[in-house]
Amino acid sequence: MPFRKKVIAANWKMNKTTAEAAQFVSDFKIELGDETHADVVLVPAFVALKTVSDLLTGTGIKLGAQNIFWEKSGAFTGEISAEMLREVFVRYVVIGHSERRQYFGETNATVNKRVKAALAAHFRPILCIGETLAEREAGKVEEIVVSQFREGLAGISEAEIPDEIIIAYEPVWAIGTGKTATPAQAQEVHALIRRTAAGVFGEKFAEKLRIQYGGSVKGANSRELMGQPDIDGALVGGASLDPREFALIVKNSV
Ligand code: PEP
Secondary structure (H helix, E strand, O other), rough: OOOOEEEEEOOOOOOHHHHHHHHHHHHHHHHHHOOOOOEEEEEEEEHHHHHHHHHOOOOOOEEEEEOOOOOOOOOOOOOOOHHHHHHHOOOOOOOHHHHHHHOOOOOOHHHHHHHHHHOOOEEEEEEEEEOOOOHHHOOOOOHHHHHHHHHHHHOOOOOOOOOEEEEEOOOOOOOOOOOOOHHHHHHHHHHHHHHHHHHEEEEEEEEHHEEEEOOOOOOHHHHHOOOOOOOEEEEOOOHHOOOHHHHHHHHHHO
C-alpha cells in the first residue's frame, strides 16, 4: 500500500472574525510546534483569508477556501473567483459541503463545475460527499456516495484526473451533531469510495487518493478514526475552532 500523507483541514464555516482568526493562528502555531508529518489546512471565512495567509507565511500550514465559482468574473453576487483566491495564496478549496447542498441549493452538477474550476486553477479540491440519516436508514449509502463521487467528478478522464483531488466522506448525520460514525462504519464507506475511484479512474489513482473523514471529529476520537486503513485525514468543523483541540487532532493523525 503506498504511503498517503494525512491531510487535516479546519473548516471554520461562518465562524471567526478576522481578529479571532489571527488570534487562532498565533495560538495554533504554538500548540502545533514543529509537527510536520501531516498536511494541515486552515479554511477561514473569505474576509479572513488575507490576514490568515499573511500569518501563515513561513509556516508549513496551508490555506483553504470554503468555495469557488466557475466563471472568471462578472455579475455573480456572493461568489468568489479562482483569481481572487489565488491572489491570497489559497491552495485548497472545500467543494460540495453538505451545508452548501442543504441550504444553498448546490447539486452534483454545480459541484462538478466548481471542482473543474478549482482544478483548472491548480488548487486542491476537497470534494465532500456523504449520505443523510434518512438515506442511511433506507439502505442507500452506496447509491448516494457513489453517485456524488461520479457526478462530482464527471467529465474528467482517467488521463486527466490529478492526484491533487481529495475526497471528504462526511455522513451528514454526523456533522455538528456530536454523533460520529464508528471507525468501522467510516472505514467501510472509505473502502467503498476507494473501490469506486479504482473503477472510474484506475487502481493507481485510487491507491494515492486521500480520503478524509468528517463528522464530529475531536481530539478524543481522532486517533482511532485516522488509524483505519482507508482514512487519510479529517475535515473538522466544530473542534477546529479551538487551537489546542485542533492541534491535538493533527498530532493524533501520526
Ligand atoms: C464539517 O463541517 O465538515 C464537519 C465535519 O463539522 P463537525 O466537525 O462540526 O461535525
